[in-house]
Amino acid sequence: MRKLKNEELNRLDIEAFKRAKKTPLVLVLDDIRSLNNIGSVFRTADAFLVEKIYLCGITATPPHKDIHKTALGATESVAWEYRDNALDLLNELKSDGLLTFAVEQTENATLLNDFEVAASKKYAVVFGNEVKGVSQEVVDLCDGVLEIPQFGTKHSLNISVSAGIVIWDIWSKLHRSLTP
Numbered sequence: 001m002r003k004l005k006n007e008e009l010n011r012l013d014i015e016a017f018k019r020a021k022k023t024p025l026v027l028v029l030d031d032i033r034s035l036n037n038i039g040s041v042f043r044t045a046d047a048f049l050v051e052k053i054y055l056c057g058i059t060a061t062p063p064h065k066d067i068h069k070t071a072l073g074a075t076e077s078v079a080w081e082y083r084d085n086a087l088d089l090l091n092e093l094k095s096d097g098l099l100t101f102a103v104e105q106t107e108n109a110t111l112l113n114d115f116e117v118a119a120s121k122k123y124a125v126v127f128g129n130e131v132k133g134v135s136q137e138v139v140d141l142c143d144g145v146l147e148i149p150q151f152g153t154k155h156s157l158n159i160s161v162s163a164g165i166v167i168w169d170i171w172s173k174l175h176r177s178l179t180p
Contacts, residue, residue, distance in 0.1 A: 017077040022051040023171055024122040026098065030086040030138060031057040031129040032159060039070030040160035041127070046074035048171040051122075053078055056086040070160075086126065090141050098124045100142045102134040103162055105155070109147035112166065117173045125166055127159050 012020060027050060032038055038060060045053055055061050061082045062068070062075035083089040090100050099121055117123070126142065128134030133156075139145060148157060148165055157165070 012077075014073075014077045017046070017049070018079075020049055023049045023174060024119075025050050025167070025170055026052045026054065026093070026122075026124045027163065027167075028054045028056060028086060028089065028093075028124055028126040029059045029159075030126055030134065031132075032059040032127070033130050034159070035060050035064055035066035036070045037130065037158065037160045039067040039072075039074075041163045042067070042071040042074040042078055042080070044160070044164045044167055045078045048167050050078060050167060053080040054086075054089055055080060055082045056084070056089060086135075086138050087141060090124070090126070090138065093124045094141075094143070098122045099144075100124045100126065102126045102128070102139045102142045102145045103148070103166055104128065104134045104139055104145050105147050106139060106145045109145040112146050112148050112169050115146055115169070115173075117170055119174055123170060125170070127163055127166075130159055 027041065027045060029038060029041060032055075038055070042053065059082075060067060062071070062080070067075060094100055101123065103125060125146070126134055126138055128138070146166065148162060150157070
């Protein structure tokens with residue numbers, strides 16, 4: 001096997017990305033402390049054509065060198081917007097018809113591998129603070145909670161890792177449901 005060169009990967013340029021059909025998924029980053037985590041989520045969102053990222057609370061916004069370091073330009077391709085309050089945003093998204101899910105460990109959470117997506121629906125997924133997670137108020141407002149199954153000694157994953165897993169899972173399920 002020969003490793004492919006960048007020019008052989010047929011990647012979209014920023015304008016083609018902006019015109020491309022997006023995955024019906026928006027991300028809500030609520031009170032994320034690490035600028036590197038924020039940048040990593042942007043980069044993953046770019047890879048899977050996520051429609052938009054909302055940055056809420058203390059979550060920093062581009063341009064910032066530490067976000068750029070991990071985003072590698074994805075802040076220019078992925079649409080994003082800052083909102084002060086995640087609760088107000090979630091109410092707005094729900095009124096626009098989006099199904100909202102927190103990524104957290106709660107009673108009666110749906111394990112990610114059991115989560116069924118519908119191509120006719122649009123989703124908003126909330127990721128919370130690296131230490132405190134998604135606030136209880138946000139959890140209470142969401143339509144449901146997704147939990148990433150874990151089997152080791154640790155009880156949590158890095159937020160950028162969690163985002164990558166959830167984005168990939170939803171993207172792959174949507175694409176499986178769209179193919180005959």
